Amino acid sequence: MWKVLPLLAALFAVAACASPQAATPAATQTTSLQRNAESLQAKLRRSPQDASAWAQLGTTHVELARVTFDPQHHSRADKALTESLRLRPDGNGEAFIGRGALANAQHDFAAAREWGLRAAAALPDSASAQGVLVDALTQLGDDAGASVALQRMLDLRPGVASFSRAAYHFELHGRMDDARGAWERALESASSPDEVAFCRLHLDELEGRADKSLETSRGLVSKVPSPEHLVQYGEALDRAGKSAEARVQYDLALQQLRALGGDDLTAALIAADHGDPVEALRFAEKEWAKRQSVFTADALAWALHVNKRSAEALPYSDRAVALGWRDPDVLRHREAILGALR
Known part of the structure; x- marks a missing residue:
């Protein structure tokens, strides 16, 4: 049994040794996922009543949207999952x-939280169900709930998916x-x-946050051109000093x-730093409501x-x-807010 929470450092005491959902280097994984989708489609042509295959196809399209940034995969995922639930509405974990x-x-x-809870009830030994809950609860600000789901996920399957979420949890603390x-x-x-590429990318990214060099940033974009x-x-x-090229990015x-x-959150940060402050606040308020x-x-x-309302900003900072989150950009934001109030 892996006892990682609440003191997640115990994770590393068991042995000396490794997305949020996060992106993998797109080229190889896209090929693998596309092959999986084609295989499932062929299976469904032979067995169109296979609720499990429809569910797997839907999840594969979710992953394809993540690595290709093509929103058409979301609509394909929705159709496949809808068909799976039509065929088996109850207990379809x-x-x-x-x-x-x-x-x-x-x-x-x-x-996502509600679907995750239903999945965990239907499949109590599924690490993937706990992963859905970890991601949803983290984003909803339920740190205690996310910690419990993460511990359960690590207990069930101490692998890449669970360790990567543990890394994210550590970083937020x-x-x-x-x-x-x-x-x-x-x-x-x-x-x-x-x-392997997924893990190496994120180790590089962790170092890249300290190394803000042009070469490091270009390398990350070449691997995964995420927003x-x-x-x-x-x-x-x-x-x-390359402002025109920066604007393109x-x-x-x-x-x-x-x-x-x-994703109004990322849009808010882009607009605040590189666009319209009023638009940034609109995006941020919309996301905070969710x-x-x-x-x-x-x-x-x-x-x-950036809208010159620093006194209102401080409680949110x-x-x-x-x-315990100490992301460099978060600390930069906080120092600017505190500086404006001195």
Whole structure:
């Protein structure tokens, strides 16, 4: 049994050794997922009443949307999962997991929590069901609930998916050495080239947050052109005096966010730093109405600050660091807010 919470450092005492849902290097995983989708489609042509295969196809399309940033996969996932639940509406844990994963991907975290609870009830020994809950509860600001679900996930399956979530949990609590150790454990648990690349990427990303160089940021974008990496690259270009190239990266990030829909949090941060402060506050307030996590607290604090409302921003900044989160950008936001109030 893995006893990781509440003191997650115990994770590393058992042996010396490695997305939120997070992106993997897209090329190889996209190929693997597409092959899986084609195989499932062929199976369903032979057995269209197979509720399990429909659920697996839906979950595969959720993953394809994540690595390709193509929103069409969300609608395909929805259709497949709907068919699975039509065929087996009760006790269909696989479809509940897929629905939860889709809701998390679309940032409907309240719905994801409910699907996760249904999945865990139907499949109490499923680590994937607990993963849906970890992701949803973290984003909803339920740190205690997320910790319980994470512990259960680690107990059920101490592998890449659970160790990577443990790393994220460590990071939110300001325990960067433990986060790095969790990624190393995830890397040692990796059983495929895709999983190895996934873990190495995130170890590089963890170091990249301290190393803000243009080369490091460009490397992350080349591996995974996610909105977050595009913004990081744009900021590195800005620091290098390449403002026109930086603007291209910010615009690409916003295009991705609009295409996939639902991520007003990242849009708020981009607008606050590189766009319209009023729009930033609108995005941040909209996201705060849906979830009161440390992430949204920071985004709302920063949006209020850039709108010259620093006194209102401070309580949200306090909340953003309450767990121990010490992300450099969060600390930069906080120092600016405190400085404006001195």
